[in-house]
Amino acid sequence: GRAAEARAHGEHAIRYAGASGERAVEWSAHWGIAVLAGLTGNAQELARHVREATRIAEDVGSPVLSAWTNEVSIEYASGIGDWQSGLALAEQTIPIARAVGTHTLLPRLLVWTGLMHLGRGELETADSLFQESWKLSGAAEALQRPHDVHTAVPAHTGMAAYALATGDRKRAIELGEAGVA
Numbered sequence: 001g002r003a004a005e006a007r008a009h010g011e012h013a014i015r016y017a018g019a020s021g022e023r024a025v026e027w028s029a030h031w032g033i034a035v036l037a038g039l040t041g042n043a044q045e046l047a048r049h050v051r052e053a054t055r056i057a058e059d060v061g062s063p064v065l066s067a068w069t070n071e072v073s074i075e076y077a078s079g080i081g082d083w084q085s086g087l088a089l090a091e092q093t094i095p096i097a098r099a100v101g102t103h104t105l106l107p108r109l110l111v112w113t114g115l116m117h118l119g120r121g122e123l124e125t126a127d128s129l130f131q132e133s134w135k136l137s138g139a140a141e142a143l144q145r146p147h148d149v150h151t152a153v154p155a156h157t158g159m160a161a162y163a164l165a166t167g168d169r170k171r172a173i174e175l176g177e178a179g180v181a
Helices: 003-020 023-040 043-060 063-080 083-099 105-119 123-137 149-165 169-180
Strands: none
Touching: 003 023, 023 043, 023 063, 043 063, 063 083, 063 105, 083 105, 105 123, 105 149, 123 149, 149 169
């Protein structure tokens, strides 16, 4: 739908969840608006909703909600080049994602982390992270079995970025096109 409508529905959900004491729903609405803000380039809105989602995750004592909230911050840090902060947060978050078995979250975290390492010229580390994401996401078997688009597309992004950074433009294009498909 339209971003403005999604935002308005999210704000309604926050109010209703807050009034009814449904903290997980309130967190989910803040997280959703933070993601939307990231997609639409609204850094102030992203920061505000990440702060609220972080507060709720801490209030309810949920490492899973914290890890999902951190993923938004890590992706944002990766995108704006704040690699020091992003990598520090990723270092704290990846072990949580591994421990709770989040097969959707972990591959995504690995890609955003790998992109920061790639940007720093740390090709071996980036490749290792991208390879793990590729395997966990099932992206390699995407044509043979159903897959989660929310992990497969970032996995393709990481692998394509690595191919591009290492000069394999043909492979980068193939991976990019496969990710879109």
